[in-house]
Amino acid sequence: MSALLRTSGLTAFYGDAQALFGIDFALEAGETIAVIGANGAGKSTFLKSLTGLVRSLGGQIELRGKTIVGLPPGEIVRRGIALVPEGRRLFPSLSVEENLRMGAFARRPGPWTLERVYSMFPALRARRQAPATALSGGQQQMAAIGRALMSNPDVLLCDELSLGLAPIVVREIYAALPQICAEGMTVVIVEQDVATAQQMSRHLYCFQEGRVALQGESAALSREQISQAYFGI
Amino acid sequence: MIETLLQGVLLGGLYCLFALGQSLMFGVMRLTNTAQGDFIVLGAYAAIAASSVLAVSPWLLAVALLPLAFGFGYLLQRLVLNGTLGRDPLPSLVVTFGLSMVIQNGLLEAFSADPRSIETAGLNTQSLALPGGVAVGVLPLLIFAIAAAATAGLQWFFGHTNMGLAFRAVSDDREIAEAMGLDAHRVYARATGMAFGLIALAGVLQAMRTTVAPSDGPLLLLFAFESVIIGGMGSFWGTFVGALLLGTTQQIGFRLDPGWGIWLGHIVFLGVLVVRPQGLFPRTRG
Amino acid sequence: MTPAASLPGDRAAPPPGPLRVRRSGRGSRSAAVAALLLVAAAATMPWWAPEDSASSWMRSLVEFSCYLMFAVMWNLLAGYGGMVSIGQQAWFGLGGYTMLMLANFGGINPFVAVPLGAVLAGAVAVPVSFVAFRLQGGYFAIGSWVIAEVFRLGFANLSAVGGGSGTSLTALRGISKATRELATYGIALASAVAMVALVYLFLRSRRGLALLAIRDNEVAAESQGIDVRGMKLAVYVAAALGTGLAGALYFVGNLRISPDAAFQVNWSAFAIFMVVIGGIGRIEGPLVGAAVFFALNRFLGDYGTWYLLGLGLLAIVVTIRFKQGLWGWVQQRTALNLFPIQRILDPGVDDARH
Numbered sequence: 001m002s003a004l005l006r007t008s009g010l011t012a013f014y015g016d017a018q019a020l021f022g023i024d025f026a027l028e029a030g031e032t033i034a035v036i037g038a039n040g041a042g043k044s045t046f047l048k049s050l051t052g053l054v055r056s057l058g059g060q061i062e063l064r065g066k067t068i069v070g071l072p073p074g075e076i077v078r079r080g081i082a083l084v085p086e087g088r089r090l091f092p093s094l095s096v097e098e099n100l101r102m103g104a105f106a107r108r109p110g111p112w113t114l115e116r117v118y119s120m121f122p123a124l125r126a127r128r129q130a131p132a133t134a135l136s137g138g139q140q141q142m143a144a145i146g147r148a149l150m151s152n153p154d155v156l157l158c159d160e161l162s163l164g165l166a167p168i169v170v171r172e173i174y175a176a177l178p179q180i181c182a183e184g185m186t187v188v189i190v191e192q193d194v195a196t197a198q199q200m201s202r203h204l205y206c207f208q209e210g211r212v213a214l215q216g217e218s219a220a221l222s223r224e225q226i227s228q229a230y231f232g233i
Numbered sequence: 234m235i236e237t238l239l240q241g242v243l244l245g246g247l248y249c250l251f252a253l254g255q256s257l258m259f260g261v262m263r264l265t266n267t268a269q270g271d272f273i274v275l276g277a278y279a280a281i282a283a284s285s286v287l288a289v290s291p292w293l294l295a296v297a298l299l300p301l302a303f304g305f306g307y308l309l310q311r312l313v314l315n316g317t318l319g320r321d322p323l324p325s326l327v328v329t330f331g332l333s334m335v336i337q338n339g340l341l342e343a344f345s346a347d348p349r350s351i352e353t354a355g356l357n358t359q360s361l362a363l364p365g366g367v368a369v370g371v372l373p374l375l376i377f378a379i380a381a382a383a384t385a386g387l388q389w390f391f392g393h394t395n396m397g398l399a400f401r402a403v404s405d406d407r408e409i410a411e412a413m414g415l416d417a418h419r420v421y422a423r424a425t426g427m428a429f430g431l432i433a434l435a436g437v438l439q440a441m442r443t444t445v446a447p448s449d450g451p452l453l454l455l456f457a458f459e460s461v462i463i464g465g466m467g468s469f470w471g472t473f474v475g476a477l478l479l480g481t482t483q484q485i486g487f488r489l490d491p492g493w494g495i496w497l498g499h500i501v502f503l504g505v506l507v508v509r510p511q512g513l514f515p516r517t518r519g
Numbered sequence: 520m521t522p523a524a525s526l527p528g529d530r531a532a533p534p535p536g537p538l539r540v541r542r543s544g545r546g547s548r549s550a551a552v553a554a555l556l557l558v559a560a561a562a563t564m565p566w567w568a569p570e571d572s573a574s575s576w577m578r579s580l581v582e583f584s585c586y587l588m589f590a591v592m593w594n595l596l597a598g599y600g601g602m603v604s605i606g607q608q609a610w611f612g613l614g615g616y617t618m619l620m621l622a623n624f625g626g627i628n629p630f631v632a633v634p635l636g637a638v639l640a641g642a643v644a645v646p647v648s649f650v651a652f653r654l655q656g657g658y659f660a661i662g663s664w665v666i667a668e669v670f671r672l673g674f675a676n677l678s679a680v681g682g683g684s685g686t687s688l689t690a691l692r693g694i695s696k697a698t699r700e701l702a703t704y705g706i707a708l709a710s711a712v713a714m715v716a717l718v719y720l721f722l723r724s725r726r727g728l729a730l731l732a733i734r735d736n737e738v739a740a741e742s743q744g745i746d747v748r749g750m751k752l753a754v755y756v757a758a759a760l761g762t763g764l765a766g767a768l769y770f771v772g773n774l775r776i777s778p779d780a781a782f783q784v785n786w787s788a789f790a791i792f793m794v795v796i797g798g799i800g801r802i803e804g805p806l807v808g809a810a811v812f813f814a815l816n817r818f819l820g821d822y823g824t825w826y827l828l829g830l831g832l833l834a835i836v837v838t839i840r841f842k843q844g845l846w847g848w849v850q851q852r853t854a855l856n857l858f859p860i861q862r863i864l865d866p867g868v869d870d871a872r873h
Contacts, residue, residue: 051412074414083412091405093467093516094398102402106414151414265657267605316839322656323603327795327838330605330788334831338824451784455668458661462654496672499665503650506662510653 002065004029004186005050005081005155009059012042012049019045021210022059027155032177032187034197034218037207038230043190044086046207047157050188051083052076063155077106082153086160086190088144090132096143097128103150110152111183117146120176138169145173149180156180158189162196174200194226208232236367237488238481243369245460245480246377247442249473250435251453252460253383254428256472259461261404261424262318264325268333270453272429275336276302276436277445281349291351295437299430306429310422318421333450340447348444357442376438383431384473391469400424452495459502465512474513558712565701574696577704581772583813584711586789588765590797590805591714592758593790598799599722600754601734603656605787606663607762609647609670610640612781614763615770616674622690624679629690630702633767640763644756652751664784671782685777688770703772710768714761719802730754792834798847807845 003026012020020042027033037043048054050061052073061069068076082103090099100114118125121142127135135143141161148156162170170193177200181187191197198204198218206214206229214221214229255269266272279301280294287294313332317324359371391397403410403420411417439445439453456479464475479498486497505512561580568576589611597603618636622629647666654662675683691699721727732740733747741747770776789812790805797808819826841848 073412074416077414089406089409091402093401093405098398102413324838326603326657326660327791328835331831331834335828338828341824455665492676499669506650506653
């Protein structure tokens, strides 16, 4: 079975400090995988390495069998990997609609358009001309997801969607996930909320201090197994 | 008194053209171009040299100079300035300072220190009579109109074009803009190209309005800088108003005593810094 | 450290034994000796120099000292304080003019007026900082230039000191040339040596470490309890004082002052080039840079515009290619550190062996 996205022995550095110590990871087309772990475990670094925002890398990353290590982020977006960044990171001086349009900068053919994003997130349509900073946390998260979808990626990387949001808002956001996956989108969600991660994914990886401490079918992993891997005990 | 104010406002128009390029470059890439004034003088001399060889109207020269200036700015950013960007303001400061020295001394060698200007067939002395017995120079009025048009054009460009959107995005968050597929270095180069078009325009108009000398650069830089700060960073109309205020202040100063004109402008600038450091019309950033 | 289950790839544990913090290495000790010899040679120069060159050598060294002091203070402000300024000539000129006015109009001995000029420059820097600190980064730099221009235009309109054409230091008329030159030389040399020594000692101290922390990350430094505002103000005022001293000394040596000479931006330009070529944020930076600059000045200064043009190109190239300055590049190649202010952790060094 050839994976859509695969890493072997992936290492990543911030200057001299090593953050990832050899990650082996495989993603099949159409599936949803969760990556969990404590703060500083390397989850965000992993996603940033996949999108080319961290450039100091070792090991291998392959998309559809072709290596993408060392490519600039713009090129990786063009090949079909989009990132919903940690903390949303919308462009503050742009409006909601302008943020979405920026996502379409590296446009690929596909079903996602401005209209489609607005129908999935009606709250955004109502505030399309508002400056991005005027939105609530939950709405900003929706806008960030919409922005990533605008490039019609094959792989959507979501970094801590629940960060700083109330549980009810988190549920609302994750309710949109099945819609996104309905047409075969491959998704990686990075989460600190273990319950949500287990629920929304088929496979699960647990990172600990830059290494994969545990992986397996989300439904099959027990709480004790996960706690042990999460905390390194 | 009315005439002084009017002259000040029209002078401000020219200062606005000095300042727009700087506002643009700082806004998009946080780069402080200390050679701004010297590049304006360079543009002026380019036009002067061209007009002494080709017998064409200076307006045609200005238009012809624009694409050349764009290309020059583009290459300068790509080859030299892109390497100086980053959190530390020192490299860009030193490099542009070095450029300032190269330009000033290069011009001194090529043209000598004598002030020069462009032949305008008398346009720079024509005046227009306004109701109320006040007269204004035709050329200053034209310059003012060009400055207003340039400001409006830039504002429109930033708000309504894809390239303008890219400028604003990369200015907000370069990393995420690159994650969207933007090539920041190319975007910066385009911004600088545009800035240099404005610089060339300002240079030609300055040479038409008055004389230029190789060492004029630093003073023009200060006027540009003061206009941007008084008006508030992040807003082109703010720069326009800031320039008008500066020009008016200077004219009032000149009226009181010829030695204190520029000094009064500096004092007002420092005053604005103390009282309202974000300028009069700042654009808040998230 | 609790012995946790060791994960694959664990690096070897650090060696047992005491850890010592080392300050200097071999290179710095030999450099200290060399420096002392140089200073001794310079101090006694008026007596061993050939008769007809002593005077011009002394004048050159006074000028060199002033350039050096300007650069050392600029380096302190920018490289360590994190404030890049192209307006330090404001203090240079203010120190010079204050010295002259105190001497000419106040009847004070010019050599006594020199430190007074410095003190005034430092004092004026306090209220000025309220304006200057409103700006950051590149705009702080240009803003500082505007302030210098305000000073320049102010003095250019002051007829008591000759307005735009300047005036002469008449208070020294009664003193013989030999005495004057020797006194100026002595004070300049002593000031330069003292300044370099003081800066070095300060940066080795805990306060100096705090300054470096502020330079690297203001917010983090503040969260560690460092008074960022206070330190920046102190550095700004100290730099103004030191620069004012350089200015006052320069014009005692020059005997004539004018607004253009006192407040020209070229002073800052030369300081920047000296420090950039020598390496910013390193104490030896201004020293190496000033030496290189002065050598260039001596041999190429006659070429006027071409020399300045070349200097500009040099600064551009060095900034882009050698980001740490030429001296920094040498340091990387040879690990030579003449003015050590780092604290080097020596693992497992036996306490008995010093």
